[in-house]
Amino acid sequence: MNVVVLGPAGSGKSLLTCRFGGYLLKEDYSVKFLNLDPGCLDVPYHCDFDIRERFTVEKIMAKEGLGPNGAVLRAMDMLSETKIPQLDGDFVLFDTPGQLEVFAFRSSGPKIIDQLSDPIGIFIIDATIGANDLPSAYLYSLAISYRLGIDTLRVVNKVDLLNKQERERVSKILHNPKILEKKVKTMGVLADIYLPMLKILGKVIPAQRIPLISAKTEEGFGELLTILHEVKCVCGDLT
Ligand SMILES: Nc1nc2c(ncn2[C@@H]2O[C@H](COP(=O)(O)OP(=O)(O)O)[C@@H](O)[C@H]2O)c(=O)[nH]1
Numbered sequence: 383m384n385v386v387v388l389g390p391a392g393s394g395k396s397l398l399t400c401r402f403g404g405y406l407l408k409e410d411y412s413v414k415f416l417n418l419d420p421g422c423l424d425v426p427y428h429c430d431f432d433i434r435e436r437f438t439v440e441k442i443m444a445k446e447g448l449g450p451n452g453a454v455l456r457a458m459d460m461l462s463e464t465k466i467p468q469l470d471g472d473f474v475l476f477d478t479p480g481q482l483e484v485f486a487f488r489s490s491g492p493k494i495i496d497q498l499s500d501p502i503g504i505f506i507i508d509a510t511i512g513a514n515d516l517p518s519a520y521l522y523s524l525a526i527s528y529r530l531g532i533d534t535l536r537v538v539n540k541v542d543l544l545n546k547q548e549r550e551r552v553s554k555i556l557h558n559p560k561i562l563e564k565k566v567k568t569m570g571v572l573a574d575i576y577l578p579m580l581k582i583l584g585k586v587i588p589a590q591r592i593p594l595i596s597a598k599t600e601e602g603f604g605e606l607l608t609i610l611h612e613v614k615c616v617c618g619d620l621t
């Protein structure tokens with residue numbers, strides 16, 4: 383199964399790749415790890431393929447006299463021309479570039495995803511964004527999945543950083559996003575857009591299982607594995 387780990391910078395893509403891969407190995411699956419982030423200094427797992435052996439953002443900066451943003455753009459264009467090796471494994475995990483928006487909204491993301499057979503995305507929502515902003519993170523995940531053309535399940539990561547009340551609030555909103563209605567109403571003219579959107583999310587989000595996980599403590603990994611199996615092995619339905 384080709385699993386592409388997606389999420390904003392710092393949401394925990396690399397740590398989740400490392401720890402969830404380790405968890406799968408302990409469960410006796412064969413696992414391959416691929417790092418597609420040319421900008422990272424280090425990854426916490428042993429790579430079976432590492433894009434940094436071909437190019438890095440740092441070297442591009444030095445060689446082409448570019449600043450960090452220019453070099454990231456250049457690196458993403460180079461990534462789009464890269465042939466990804468086809469590796470065998472029960473789970474082939476792809477850790478993606480730190481700057482998700484550059485990966486997704488330039489050609490590299492869609493071109494990489496196109497090379498993978500039957501991929502599934504795991505989109506990380508960082509729990510520290512706060513419960514009230516879960517809908518915005520969810521909408522962002524939809525935009526990314528749409529752009530990349532990949533079926534994606536969502537996880538809320540870093541729940542170890544939430545206290546009991548915050549965790550309950552996250553669970554509550556995932557079960558019923560419409561409880562945010564009062565907050566949205568205070569947002570002025572854009573409420574005309576947000577309110578109908580919240581109604582749709584109120585139907586869509588509770589129908590999905592969005593596990594609360596921690597890449598640090600490995601909480602929720604069992605549930606994540608179950609969902610992956612259900613999505614890819616049984617019915618292809620994300621609910
Ligand atoms: N407490 C906590 N920290 C996490 C978790 N997942 C990632 N981190 C930390 O968040 C930071 C960014 O993680 P990283 O995997 O590099 O994010 P990436 O940019 O998405 O690859 C690192 O300091 C991680 O140790 C988690 O579940 N809990």
Ligand SMILES: [Mg+2]
Binds near residue numbers: 478
């Ligand atoms: Mg990373």
